[in-house]
Amino acid sequence: MRLPLALLATATAVAVTLTGCTAAPDPEATAGASSDLIEVEGDFGQEPRVDFPTPVSPAETQCTEIIEGEGDRLVAGQQALVGLAVYNGTTGEEIDVNGFGDQEPVPILLSEGGLPGIRKGLSCASEGSRVVIVAPPADAFGEEGNAQLGIEPDDSLVMVFDVHRAFLLKANGAPQIARDGFPAVVTAPDGRPGITVPDTEPFESTEVEVLKAGSGAVVEDGDQVVVHYTGVLWDDNSVFDSTWERNGPTAFVVAEGEGSQVVPGFAEALIGQKVGSQVGVVIAPEDGYGDAEQAGIPAGSTLFFVIDILGVV
Template sequence: MRSSLALIATAGLVAVALTGCASTPASDEASSPGATSGRSSEAVAVTGDFGEQPKASFPTPLEPTESQCSVIVEGTGPVLAEGQLALVGFAVYNGATGEEIATQGFDETGPVPIAANNQPMVGFTKALTCAREGSRVAVVIPPEDGFGPNGNPSLQVEPTDSLVLVMDVTRAFPPRADGTPQLTRDGFPAVVLAPDGRPGITVPKADAPEELQQETLLEGSGEVVEDGDTVVVNYTGVLWDEGTVFDSSWENGAPATFTVGEDAQVIPGFSKAIIGQKVGSQVGVIIPPAEGYGDQGNAQIPAGSTLFFVIDILGVI
């Protein structure tokens, strides 16, 4: 998909089934991340090894007034922050009946990427933001943080039914590049970083280069990205002539995942800028039209546009 990097951001739940009928949170309180342990989550008993499909049992019906999270396996490292991407496996149950609804991430396809970014099912965000890499958590989700007032008839979830989620966080990706700052050439766009790592970009008032140019802004120390890898990145893209942002994973609320190289899911210049770089690096790249969207452009990008991207390389899946 080459029309917009944002469209290939994070994969998610048992896709349409679990998110298609979810409601938008009714208030800021309902959408705030994080959950703590409570009587409902502590009533969930989980068997099975971490990384393998769990089995949950609990008294029914569970009727929590807010999302609750109990840690089954502690994990290591910091608790995930809102906006971080993680690879997870999960099992979902109807909290009123005890019936299993869906599982994902425990078969041969492996764990799936999900972001803690207030997606339609807020309970998933709250589950992630009470977990660490290596954690298994049991989360009880009230209707307002789950499918909302309509429930989900296709999954036999009534409007008043809670959900029980058991989630294994097998890997957590950092929210920003953490490499060593590097000097850049004169005339290259200036990049300044906000405290959270979000880039601010100033494009020089000069004619755009005719060839692709890139600089390593932060030099990471992780593995080298190779042709065919699936990468996790945060990025911001601006139009050279206008200096305006046309797409940003930071603004979209979560890092993006895509394949680079011969079968890339992104424009050639973006892919070329990443291959050969180390995880933890931040790269700036000037992409001429021939390596971008060419003479066609798209809804956000005029035909013949030169682009500039700042890309944080967060990991390889």
């Protein structure tokens, strides 16, 4: 079975230096002669009817917005839910059509490690956009092509994306003051947290503090939640896991009982909170991994997580 092309777009997020705030970047792609050649018919959210002359041979990635979206344009590191229709721009053959009509939208991450054409092209889109993207071989599968998808090294791509949802890049809530004795958290402009655990005995039970109070939808028991997080060991402040250092935001089902995809303390920290919030949670061993060693986490460890709530799927 053919792998959805969107899966090829997820990859390691790029490290961002701790610099001051900057204005939103300009789109990495704009409309051009090649993208304007693509004819697309149909309503947003429904499978599009796509027609174009072959071969499509753009010199660089181009993007034409067919249906105008609202809000900020998408940027690198952002996660979105999309419908996608992808074609070989040289032969006209369909490669993948997914996420339209009754199908669930496809999660996609605008990553430096994915196909450059997707990241560049979607930078001209926002939530609610339908866009046409044409990508030259260098911004598609490059010199290796993709035999599984029937793409030769010199083949371009033609893509149509409907952007259903665009999740936050980072928590955007109002800063709050945490209680005395709670780990200190400072946040870089890109959202990456710096954590200092106090040199004291940990709390005896799981404790949650809202570090930034968001104003979005409330996370409910059983929701799938898109988050950024960093986890450290209380004993030595060492980072054992961080989405900021690997694949970008991730999504978990959080529940009070059966069906939860996270440890109980992590779920407790999120349920009842609002999208846009940043929460800190000290997780006692009984609400974490207990007396079992887990992926390098010593048995009986107290954990501390900083979690940015980016959206509810």
